[in-house]
Amino acid sequence: MKRTLISAAVLMVAMTGTAMAGTLETVKERGALQCGVTSGVPGFSVPDDKGNWKGLDVDVCRSVAAAVLGDATKVKFIPLNAKERFTALVSGEVDVLSRVTTWTQTRDTQLGINFAGVNYYDGQGFLVKKELGLTSVKDLDGATVCVQSGTTTELNMADYFRTHGISYTPVVFDTNDQAAQAFDSGRCDSFTTDLSQAAGLRTRMQDPSAVGALPEVISKEPLGPVVRQGDDTWFNIVKWSFNAMLNAEELGLTSANVDKMKAESTDPNVKRLLGLDGPKGKGLDLADDWAYQIVKQVGNYGESYERNVGKDSPLGLDRGLNALWSEGGLQYAPPMR
Amino acid sequence: MSNSGHKPDGGSAPQNAPPLNKPKFWNDPKKRSLLFQVLLLAALGFVFYTIIQNTLTNLEQRGMTTGFDFLSREAGFGIAMSLIDYTEASSYGMTFLVGLLNTILIAVMGIFAATILGFILGVARLSDNWLIAKFSALYIEVFRNIPLLLQIFFWYYAVLRTLPTPRQSLEFFGSFLNNRGLIMPAPVPEDGFGLVTIGFFAAIVASWLIARWSRKRQELTGQQFPVILTSIGLIIGVPLLLFLFSGLPLGLDHPELKGFNFKGGITVIPELIALWLALSIYTASFIAETVRAGILAVSHGQTEAATALGMSKAKTLRLIVVPQAMRVVIPPLTSQYLNLTKNSSLATAIGYPDLVNVFAGTTLNQTGQAIEVIAMTMAVYLTLSLLTSFFMNWYNARIQLTER
Numbered sequence: 018m019k020r021t022l023i024s025a026a027v028l029m030v031a032m033t034g035t036a037m038a039g040t041l042e043t044v045k046e047r048g049a050l051q052c053g054v055t056s057g058v059p060g061f062s063v064p065d066d067k068g069n070w071k072g073l074d075v076d077v078c079r080s081v082a083a084a085v086l087g088d089a090t091k092v093k094f095i096p097l098n099a100k101e102r103f104t105a106l107v108s109g110e111v112d113v114l115s116r117v118t119t120w121t122q123t124r125d126t127q128l129g130i131n132f133a134g135v136n137y138y139d140g141q142g143f144l145v146k147k148e149l150g151l152t153s154v155k156d157l158d159g160a161t162v163c164v165q166s167g168t169t170t171e172l173n174m175a176d177y178f179r180t181h182g183i184s185y186t187p188v189v190f191d192t193n194d195q196a197a198q199a200f201d202s203g204r205c206d207s208f209t210t211d212l213s214q215a216a217g218l219r220t221r222m223q224d225p226s227a228v229g230a231l232p233e234v235i236s237k238e239p240l241g242p243v244v245r246q247g248d249d250t251w252f253n254i255v256k257w258s259f260n261a262m263l264n265a266e267e268l269g270l271t272s273a274n275v276d277k278m279k280a281e282s283t284d285p286n287v288k289r290l291l292g293l294d295g296p297k298g299k300g301l302d303l304a305d306d307w308a309y310q311i312v313k314q315v316g317n318y319g320e321s322y323e324r325n326v327g328k329d330s331p332l333g334l335d336r337g338l339n340a341l342w343s344e345g346g347l348q349y350a351p352p353m354r
Numbered sequence: 355m356s357n358s359g360h361k362p363d364g365g366s367a368p369q370n371a372p373p374l375n376k377p378k379f380w381n382d383p384k385k386r387s388l389l390f391q392v393l394l395l396a397a398l399g400f401v402f403y404t405i406i407q408n409t410l411t412n413l414e415q416r417g418m419t420t421g422f423d424f425l426s427r428e429a430g431f432g433i434a435m436s437l438i439d440y441t442e443a444s445s446y447g448m449t450f451l452v453g454l455l456n457t458i459l460i461a462v463m464g465i466f467a468a469t470i471l472g473f474i475l476g477v478a479r480l481s482d483n484w485l486i487a488k489f490s491a492l493y494i495e496v497f498r499n500i501p502l503l504l505q506i507f508f509w510y511y512a513v514l515r516t517l518p519t520p521r522q523s524l525e526f527f528g529s530f531l532n533n534r535g536l537i538m539p540a541p542v543p544e545d546g547f548g549l550v551t552i553g554f555f556a557a558i559v560a561s562w563l564i565a566r567w568s569r570k571r572q573e574l575t576g577q578q579f580p581v582i583l584t585s586i587g588l589i590i591g592v593p594l595l596l597f598l599f600s601g602l603p604l605g606l607d608h609p610e611l612k613g614f615n616f617k618g619g620i621t622v623i624p625e626l627i628a629l630w631l632a633l634s635i636y637t638a639s640f641i642a643e644t645v646r647a648g649i650l651a652v653s654h655g656q657t658e659a660a661t662a663l664g665m666s667k668a669k670t671l672r673l674i675v676v677p678q679a680m681r682v683v684i685p686p687l688t689s690q691y692l693n694l695t696k697n698s699s700l701a702t703a704i705g706y707p708d709l710v711n712v713f714a715g716t717t718l719n720q721t722g723q724a725i726e727v728i729a730m731t732m733a734v735y736l737t738l739s740l741l742t743s744f745f746m747n748w749y750n751a752r753i754q755l756t757e758r
Contacts, residue, residue, distance in 0.1 A: 104724050127418065127419045127721075128418060129418040129722075159613045161615060166705075167715055176442075186434050187434055188705055190705045191715075195705075203515075204533055
């Protein structure tokens with residue numbers, strides 16, 4: 018609330034200056050990228066025991082920092098709750114919002130923001146205690162459901178229950194973590210959120226094995242990084258930083274082999290991505306090796322996926338929809354040429 | 355506009371004085387200060403105009419929608435508790451009303467409980483009974499010095515969350531207590547209940563008339579009449595008698611455990627209970643100190659005089675001390691009421707659907723219209739504060755010492 022108020026005030030003051038400096042210059046001058054993340058969703062953005070932020074969303078921030086500043090560690094992470102996020106972005110408190118945010122028409126067209134891509138294709142589901150023996154969302158008639166406030170989740174649930182004639186009581190919390198805890202302690206019969214986040218939050222519950230997801234996935238949730246509207250250079254940088262990660266995976270470039278490939282590869286696609294040929298950094302106002310820095314310091318999309326939410330992580334999520342298009346998934350980046 | 359009467363020297367200027375004696379415009383302090391005030395006002399107005407214009411232009415440039423049209427759009431999200439009919443199909447304007455009413459409900463409940471508890475504790479701290487006085491002092495010092503947010507968390511997480519699940523509810527008098535809240539039977543008025551309502555209001559009017567009559571009689575004859583006891587008897591007795599004679603025209607909608615939770619009855623959600631407990635207990639400790647200060651401000655001579663007249667302790671307190679103490683108590687008490695109302699916005703921390711949670715939270719986030727929503731929310735708190743303040747000032751003026 019306090020942050021919303023401050024942001025609203027900053028918004029009004031910031032807007033009194035008619036021309037704002039470009040975000041790229043601001044970030045370069047500051048020497049650090051300010052990135053808005055969640056206040057803690059395992060696998061997506063969460064600080065480890067040493068205070069380093071880790072996660073799929075965090076890697077998007079790091080790849081932008083690597084591209085712009087040549088150093089993936091120069092990111093200042095700003096935890097935001099769902100209510101604060103857009104105001105914080107529009108008022109200039111953060112340069113990029115990489116915070117499990119669903120791309121919707123209203124958000125894209127009415128909030129003064131642009132979605133720069135989809136780094137996770139998700140869907141909304143329901144967690145319940147297994148002891149209740151439920152098999153479908155339709156069994157939830159009369160249930161109390163814990164949910165985070167100000168999310169598409171809240172709206173999808175209302176729509177779904179309304180169209181299926183199911184009654185329910187929502188209990189709304191500021192953060193997903195609070196909502197999950199409330200469910201865990203028995204305040205609600207069910208907890209609803211995007212399934213990826215549910216998987217992460219489930220690992221923190223008293224007895225994760227006693228909690229299961231109902232089979233229905235009730236919505237499309239394309240999650241991705243967001244920038245302010247009206248700064249095309251910056252929009253392109255964020256968009257292509259993420260595309261570089263996808264293309265790197267497709268070309269088989271990893272943080273481990275990128276140096277070797279840079280020296281030896283004759284594949285024109287690889288040469289273009291690593292800035293040896295083709296458009297290089299022109300048009301993005303970046304150094305020619307911007308994509309090389311991303312692959313070297315952050316890794317390709319597949320690497321990021323596996324270490325944060327995939328097989329190598331406690332979440333253990335299948336690639337599913339998030340496999341590359343060449344592997345039967347939806348992840349598809351335009352070519353770099 | 356005549357200026358002659360306002361000369362600083364106060365002397366009456368001679369009529370038809372030569373114009374030379376009249377001070378120059380810029381030498382006249384009255385006109386000069388007026389000029390500066392007008393200039394300042396104009397400058398301020400210009401600043402505000404610029405800010406608003408710039409904001410609007412920039413909002414438009416960034417493709418952000420402005421205006422209050424969003425209030426009539428469908429909200430599409432559910433709210434756990436509302437005093438008026440609300441569904442997902444209601445408009446954002448309705449979410450504002452639901453939040454507003456929930457805020458007013460918690461404020462009124464909190465003020466009511468905090469005042470009663472605060473007065474008891476304030477008087478108790480001055481009691482001759484060592485145990486009562488020390489208990490009250492301990493209460494005040496403990497609850498006054500713990501941040502309110504922690505107290506809210508304490509009641510919500512440590513106390514109410516540990517209640518049993520609906521299936522193992524604690525049951526008493528047809529009501530159930532569990533971690534989903536307090537579920538009570540709901541009264542359902544049947545034919546003939548209107549008579550009881552009429553009787554209730556008639557009793558109130560009668561009590562008021564008796565009070566007037568008794569005051570007049572006391573002024574004339576000095577004889578007293580037990581007004582309070584009679585009033586209580588009337589207000590409770592008349593409706594009760596009518597209720598019995600008209601054949602108990604009130605059904606009860608008993609809650610029943612069906613599926614996940616209880617169906618029927620009235621549910622008081624745990625968020626409301628936690629917030630109410632925390633706000634009342636916290637504010638009561640401040641009110642208690644205010645009351646103690648007020649009582650101590652009444653000269654001891656007043657009590658001695660009352661004792662000399664042979665008045666009982668209770669009567670002295672009720673007729674001599676408290677009325678005089680109220681003059682000192684009301685202004686700080688008003689501040690406490692305002693604080694309580696504003697503090698109720700901490701509801702958002704535990705998910706009680708108040709104005710800040712529902713409107714400045716979810717609605718703001720779904721529509722993205724930060725400036726409009728925050729402005730409306732601030733206007734509500736300002737209005738509530740001004741209304742409370744206005745009422746309390748009116749009451750204060752009424753009970754001020756009147757000299758006859």
